[in-house]
Amino acid sequence: MKPLAMYILLGFALAATVPARAETQVRVIAQVDTSKEIYVGDSFVYRIIIDGDDKPGQVDLAPLAKYSPQDAGGGNASQTSTTIINRKVTTQVVKRYVMNYLLTAAEPGRAVLPALTVTVGGKDYRTNPVAVNVLKPGTTDQLALEVALSEQRCYVGQPVILTVKFYVAASADVGDFQFNIPALVSDAFYVEEPDVTDPQAKQYRLHTGMSVAVSQHRVVYRGSDFILVSFNKVLIPKHSGQIPMGKASVTAALAVGRTRSRDPFFDNFSLFRSRKDYRRFMVDARPVTLTVLPLPEEGKPSEFYGLVGRYTISATATPTEVSVGDPITLTVRIGGNRYLKPVQWPALETLPNLAANFKIPAQRASPTIEDSSKVFTQTIRAGNDKVTQIPPIPLAYFDPDKGRYAIARTDPIEIEVAPTRILTVADMEGAEPTVVNREVAAIKEGLSANYEDLSVLRNMSFSPLAAVVSPGYAAIWSVPLAALVASVLIKLFTHTTVEKQALRRRRRACSKAVRQLKGIASAKGQAQCESLALVMTEYIAARFDKVAGSLTAEDCREVIVTATADAATAGRYRDVIARCEAARYTSAPGAADNIRVKDAIELVRTVEKKSKR
Numbered sequence: 001m002k003p004l005a006m007y008i009l010l011g012f013a014l015a016a017t018v019p020a021r022a023e024t025q026v027r028v029i030a031q032v033d034t035s036k037e038i039y040v041g042d043s044f045v046y047r048i049i050i051d052g053d054d055k056p057g058q059v060d061l062a063p064l065a066k067y068s069p070q071d072a073g074g075g076n077a078s079q080t081s082t083t084i085i086n087r088k089v090t091t092q093v094v095k096r097y098v099m100n101y102l103l104t105a106a107e108p109g110r111a112v113l114p115a116l117t118v119t120v121g122g123k124d125y126r127t128n129p130v131a132v133n134v135l136k137p138g139t140t141d142q143l144a145l146e147v148a149l150s151e152q153r154c155y156v157g158q159p160v161i162l163t164v165k166f167y168v169a170a171s172a173d174v175g176d177f178q179f180n181i182p183a184l185v186s187d188a189f190y191v192e193e194p195d196v197t198d199p200q201a202k203q204y205r206l207h208t209g210m211s212v213a214v215s216q217h218r219v220v221y222r223g224s225d226f227i228l229v230s231f232n233k234v235l236i237p238k239h240s241g242q243i244p245m246g247k248a249s250v251t252a253a254l255a256v257g258r259t260r261s262r263d264p265f266f267d268n269f270s271l272f273r274s275r276k277d278y279r280r281f282m283v284d285a286r287p288v289t290l291t292v293l294p295l296p297e298e299g300k301p302s303e304f305y306g307l308v309g310r311y312t313i314s315a316t317a318t319p320t321e322v323s324v325g326d327p328i329t330l331t332v333r334i335g336g337n338r339y340l341k342p343v344q345w346p347a348l349e350t351l352p353n354l355a356a357n358f359k360i361p362a363q364r365a366s367p368t369i370e371d372s373s374k375v376f377t378q379t380i381r382a383g384n385d386k387v388t389q390i391p392p393i394p395l396a397y398f399d400p401d402k403g404r405y406a407i408a409r410t411d412p413i414e415i416e417v418a419p420t421r422i423l424t425v426a427d428m429e430g431a432e433p434t435v436v437n438r439e440v441a442a443i444k445e446g447l448s449a450n451y452e453d454l455s456v457l458r459n460m461s462f463s464p465l466a467a468v469v470s471p472g473y474a475a476i477w478s479v480p481l482a483a484l485v486a487s488v489l490i491k492l493f494t495h496t497t498v499e500k501q502a503l504r505r506r507r508r509a510c511s512k513a514v515r516q517l518k519g520i521a522s523a524k525g526q527a528q529c530e531s532l533a534l535v536m537t538e539y540i541a542a543r544f545d546k547v548a549g550s551l552t553a554e555d556c557r558e559v560i561v562t563a564t565a566d567a568a569t570a571g572r573y574r575d576v577i578a579r580c581e582a583a584r585y586t587s588a589p590g591a592a593d594n595i596r597v598k599d600a601i602e603l604v605r606t607v608e609k610k611s612k613r
Contacts, residue, residue: 026052028118030127036554039137039280040108041180041249043207045072046101048127050120054078054095057120064113067103070185070208074099102207104180108136137251137282142169144221147181147248147285149235155293155400156240157308159339161194162233166250170218170225175253175278175582176552178207182246183235185210189243190236192341204231205549234339240294249284255582276579295398299405305344307397312336313346315410317390324420327379328358332393332410335373343367343374346393353391357383385419505542510608513539514601521597526583532600533580536573539604543611553577564610573603 029049077096113130150161201213212231255276359381392409520531541548557574
């Protein structure tokens with residue numbers, strides 16, 4: 001019996017430890033959404049789910065280098081699960097963290113994304129391999145892409161303008177399109193936005209999250225009418241050498257025909273309507289390479305930290321008449337160049353004359369951009385009354401036109417510093433006329449003039465009871481008390497949570513969308529299409545807790561199918577958004593025909609009604 005009892009106790013001990021181990025068990029899973037087709041040049045989301053922990057891990061992305069991985073953010077996705085056993089309710093928080101990365105498909109065919117190493121809580125885990133099927137898009141002469149650099153040779157740190165031109169045949173019916181510009185995500189460059197000269201330029205968000213100012217014009221290209229979509233970016237190389245720009249490409253959906261389908265919603269006089277068929281096409285640009293020359297070592301100033309181009313520097317100070325220890329606001333402006341991202345804080349503490357005579361605090365305000373200049377503000381204090389000026393502040397840079405280094409300097413700023421002495425009791429009484437500093441001076445009467453007559457003294461004794469009933473004191477204590485009571489009442493009656501805010505947003509989504517759609521009924525053409533697609537997308541986002549900026553027409557269809565199980569309504573909803581987007585990016589006549597606001601309103605109401613079943 002003793003061995004049997006020992007085994008029973010051991011079994012209970014093991015059973016007691018299982019839940020504790022299960023709570024701390026961590027699994028790392030990799031996923032790719034394969035419900036939508038992935039084409040060469042397209043970007044897709046690679047998701048890493050950390051199941052069992054609510055904090056991000058460290059991911060080794062080296063095995064995915066050929067897919068140019070970009071961090072797409074992530075967040076805590078913990079969930080609460082409730083279990084009822086024998087009428088006993090048990091609530092448990094399931095910890096989970098999701099990390100998203102954006103990958104770019106490089107070549108067609110079936111590919112297996114390798115397992116990655118993810119470090120969570122100091123322990124390494126391996127993800128599962130993920131298989132994806134990358135399709136090869138078609139080619140067409142209705143699309144063309146050109147990428148050019150303003151300079152083929154430059155120095156390290158010298159700004160170069162990258163120009164991207166995307167040509168679309170005026171007769172083409174284009175759906176969505178996606179740029180893949182490797183140079184804009186390369187670690188070899190700083191990337192800046194240039195001056196936008198086209199007042200009609202619109203902001204367009206690339207798949208990497210970067211915004212570009214896109215201009216659109218009708219041009220003659222290769223002897224035919226085309227729509228030119230173009231944008232510029234400024235690249236500032238960080239190191240020397242031959243830097244390839246990578247293979248830039250654009251994938252776009254083009255309408256290749258029509259199919260007939262039974263759908264009386266868009267045509268009151270026929271049981272059939274025509275639906276456009278889209279196919280994916282890709283066009284790439286001729287590869288370019290930038291030759292970056294190293295900066296010469298000869299003549300390099302000690303203050304140089306990498307600025308290339310022409311720069312100016314100026315400084316102002318206020319006030320200029322102070323006492324020792326008084327604060328002086330020093331403002332330094334650096335300009336003369338359109339690209340100021342590499343400009344750093346002036347190293348005031350390294351200037352001997354400035355550091356020896358002024359106290360320079362380590363705290364610094366963030367620089368600002370004003371009138372094409374980068375502005376730095378710093379408070380300094382004179383350390384002695386022998387200081388007569390704020391010395392010149394140098395700025396070293398390399399002039400690529402002259403091929404040599406140069407140093408710009410601010411003008412010296414004349415200041416007047418008065419001595420400061422410690423106040424004594426005699427100074428306070430004013431027995432003798434004594435100048436203490438610029439701001440404090442004792443007069444002959446001083447405080448001693450008040451000692452001669454006691455009749456000027458008042459009884460200032462304080463009574464708490466008198467303070468409570470006194471009108472003056474009552475106003476002082478009653479106002480904060482009333483504010484406190486009011487804030488408590490407001491908090492009680494208007495208390496809300498994130499869940500309540502989301503519920504309120506979902507309830508108001510339909511009425512808000514219908515009101516906005518009625519408001520754009522008077523608009524015409526592309527303006528109406530653009531507003532209509534935006535309102536319909538924002539309705540889906542608000543009604544089903546999605547992010548409007550990332551929703552496509554196909555995403556809206558999938559959300560509606562999941563919520564209502566009505567594939568027909570979801571398909572019509574997707575088609576309206578797709579046709580609006582197509583009309584937005586093409587100038588072909590009739591692109592905005594048959595897109596009616598009242599049909600969109602009916603669709604929104606139908607989705608809302610079926611979502612509440």
